Amino acid sequence: MLDTAKSSAGSINPFEVALKQLDEAAKLIKLDKGLHQVLANPKRVLTVSLPVKMDNGEIRVFTGFRSQHNDARGPYKGGIRYHPQVTVDEVKALSMWMTWKCAVADIPYGGGKGGIICNPKEMSTSELERLTRRYAYAIADIIGPHTDIPAPDVYTGGKEMAWIMDTYSALKGNYVQPEVITGKPIAIGGSLGRNEATGRGLAFTVREAAKKLKINMKSATVAVQGFGNAGQFASQLVEEQGATVIAASDSKGGVYNKAGMKVEALRKHKEKTGSVVGFPGAKSISNEELLETDCTILIPAALENQITAKNAGKIKAKLVAEAANGPTTPEADDILYKNKVLTIPDILANGGGVTVSYFEWLQNLRREYWSEAEVNERLDRNITKSFLDTYTTSEKYGVNMRKASTVLAVNRVVEAIQLRGLWP
Numbered sequence: 001m002l003d004t005a006k007s008s009a010g011s012i013n014p015f016e017v018a019l020k021q022l023d024e025a026a027k028l029i030k031l032d033k034g035l036h037q038v039l040a041n042p043k044r045v046l047t048v049s050l051p052v053k054m055d056n057g058e059i060r061v062f063t064g065f066r067s068q069h070n071d072a073r074g075p076y077k078g079g080i081r082y083h084p085q086v087t088v089d090e091v092k093a094l095s096m097w098m099t100w101k102c103a104v105a106d107i108p109y110g111g112g113k114g115g116i117i118c119n120p121k122e123m124s125t126s127e128l129e130r131l132t133r134r135y136a137y138a139i140a141d142i143i144g145p146h147t148d149i150p151a152p153d154v155y156t157g158g159k160e161m162a163w164i165m166d167t168y169s170a171l172k173g174n175y176v177q178p179e180v181i182t183g184k185p186i187a188i189g190g191s192l193g194r195n196e197a198t199g200r201g202l203a204f205t206v207r208e209a210a211k212k213l214k215i216n217m218k219s220a221t222v223a224v225q226g227f228g229n230a231g232q233f234a235s236q237l238v239e240e241q242g243a244t245v246i247a248a249s250d251s252k253g254g255v256y257n258k259a260g261m262k263v264e265a266l267r268k269h270k271e272k273t274g275s276v277v278g279f280p281g282a283k284s285i286s287n288e289e290l291l292e293t294d295c296t297i298l299i300p301a302a303l304e305n306q307i308t309a310k311n312a313g314k315i316k317a318k319l320v321a322e323a324a325n326g327p328t329t330p331e332a333d334d335i336l337y338k339n340k341v342l343t344i345p346d347i348l349a350n351g352g353g354v355t356v357s358y359f360e361w362l363q364n365l366r367r368e369y370w371s372e373a374e375v376n377e378r379l380d381r382n383i384t385k386s387f388l389d390t391y392t393t394s395e396k397y398g399v400n401m402r403k404a405s406t407v408l409a410v411n412r413v414v415e416a417i418q419l420r421g422l423w424p
C-alpha cells in the first residue's frame with residue numbers, strides 16, 4: 001500500500017516513481033512477472049517508535065524506519081536520513097535505488113535505507129545523540145557487518161555514525177565493530193576519501209560525459225542545487241576540472257553570479273552564516289530559478305522530485321548530473337531525453353559514496369588503512385567502468401541513461417536471484 005503523506009521532497013510519492021522506473025526496465029528486458037514482483041517489494045520494512053528525553057525534561061516519541069529492499073548480491077547497504085518529512089515510502093524508494101546503485105557499481109551489496117522523522121536543526125547535540133542511540137538500539141537486531149550496513153544521508157554524518165557504531169558494539173559483544181557502519185570519522189575506522197566520495201564520483205562521471213558530449217570543461221558553467229556534503233564536493237571537483245560555478249542553493253535559497261563564484265569561498269560563507277544566501281557579489285535566486293539557470297551542467301544535490309514535467313522543458317543545461325537521489329521524475333526524464341539533455345542518473349552519478357563505503361568496510365574487516373590516493377584511484381576505475389557500461393547499455397537499447405542503468409542493475413540482481421534460487 002502506498003503512503004499518502006508528503007515526503008521530504010513534496011507531494012510526488014518517491015516509491016511510485018521508483019516502481020515506474022522498475023516497470024520501464026522490466027518491460028525492456030521482458031522480465032518474468034514473479035521476479036518483477038520480488039523486486040517491487042522490499043524484503044523487510046521496520047518501523048520503530050523512539051522515546052527520547054528532551055533537554056527540557058519532556059519525553060518525545062519519534063518514528064524511525066529501516067527498509068531492506070534486496071540482499072541477493074550481498075548485505076543491505078544504505079544511508080540514514082533525518083528530516084521532518086521523511087515517509088516510509090520515501091525510505092522504501094531510497095532502499096530500492098540503493099539495490100540498483102550497488103549493482104551498477106558492481107559492489108557486493110544489496111539495498112537498504114533508513115530514516116527518522118525529526119528536525120535535527122532544532123535539536124541539541126545531546127538530544128540528537130539520545131535519538132540516534134535509541135534508533136541504533138531499535139534496529140540493532142536487523143543490522144550487522146554481514147547483514148545490513150548503514151551510512152550517512154541527508155542531515156546525518158560522522159558523529160551519528162560514531163554513536164551508532166558505539167551503541168551496536170556495546171550491545172553485540174561489547175567489542176569494537178567498525179564494520180557495522182560506514183561514513184565514520186577517520187579516528188574510529190572511517191576511510192580517507194569517504195567524505196568527498198559522492199562528489200568525487202560524480203565529478204568522474206561528469207568528466208566521462210563531457211568527453212561523449214564534447215563539452216570543454218574549461219568553458220563549462222555549473223549550477224548546483226543543495227550545498228551539503230554531495231553538492232559541495234561535486235562542485236569543488238568539477239571546478240578543479242576547469243568549470244565555473246555560477247549558481248548554488250540550499251534549503252534557505254540560492255545565489256547567482258554570471259562571472260562565477262569560487263566553491264571554497266561559498267563553503268566558507270555557508271560555514272559562517274549557515275547558508276549560501278547573501279554571498280557577496282551574487283544576486284538572490286529561488287531554488288526553482290536555479291534549476292532553469294542557463295548553464296552547461298546542472299547538479300541537483302538536494303532532494304527528490306525537483307525536475308518534473310512542469311519545469312523539465314525549461315532546463316537549459318546540456319548535462320544533468322544527479323548527486324541527489326530521485327531528483328527527476330519519469331515524465332521529466334522523457335522530456336530531457338527528447339530535448340537532448342544527457343542525464344547521468346543518481347544510481348550511477350552518486351555511486352561514489354557507497355563505493356568508498358565499500359572500501360571503508362573492506363579496510364575495517366581487514367583492520368587495514370589505505371592511502372587517500374589508493375581510495376581515489378580505485379573509485380575512478382570503478383565509476384568510470386560503471387559509466388561506460390551504462391552508456392553502452394543505453395546505446396544497445398536506444399534508451400536514456402536512467403533506463404539503461406536500471407536495466408543493467410536489474411539484470412545483475414536477477415542473475416543473482418536466479419543463481420541462488422531465491423524464488424518467492
Ligand SMILES: NC(=O)C1=CN([C@@H]2O[C@H](COP(=O)(O)OP(=O)(O)OC[C@H]3O[C@@H](n4cnc5c(N)ncnc54)[C@H](O)[C@@H]3O)[C@@H](O)[C@H]2O)C=CC1
Pocket residue numbers: 152153154155156198225226227228229230231249250251252287301302303304323324325350351353354
Ligand atoms: N552523503 C552521501 O554520501 C550521499 C548523498 N546522496 C544524496 O545527496 C543528496 C544530498 O545529501 P547530502 O549532501 O548527504 O546531505 P546534506 O545534509 O549534507 O546536505 C543537504 C543539502 O541540501 C540542502 N537542501 C535541503 N532541502 C533543500 C531544498 N528543498 N532545496 C535546496 N536545497 C535543499 C540543505 O540545505 C543542504 O545544503 C540526497 O539526495 C542524498 O540522498 C547520495 C549518495 C551519497
Ligand SMILES: O=C(O)CCC(=O)C(=O)O
Pocket residue numbers: 077078079080101149150151152153182183325350351353354355357
Ligand atoms: O555509503 C553508503 O553506504 C550509502 C550512501 C547512500 O545512502 C546513498 O548512496 O544514497
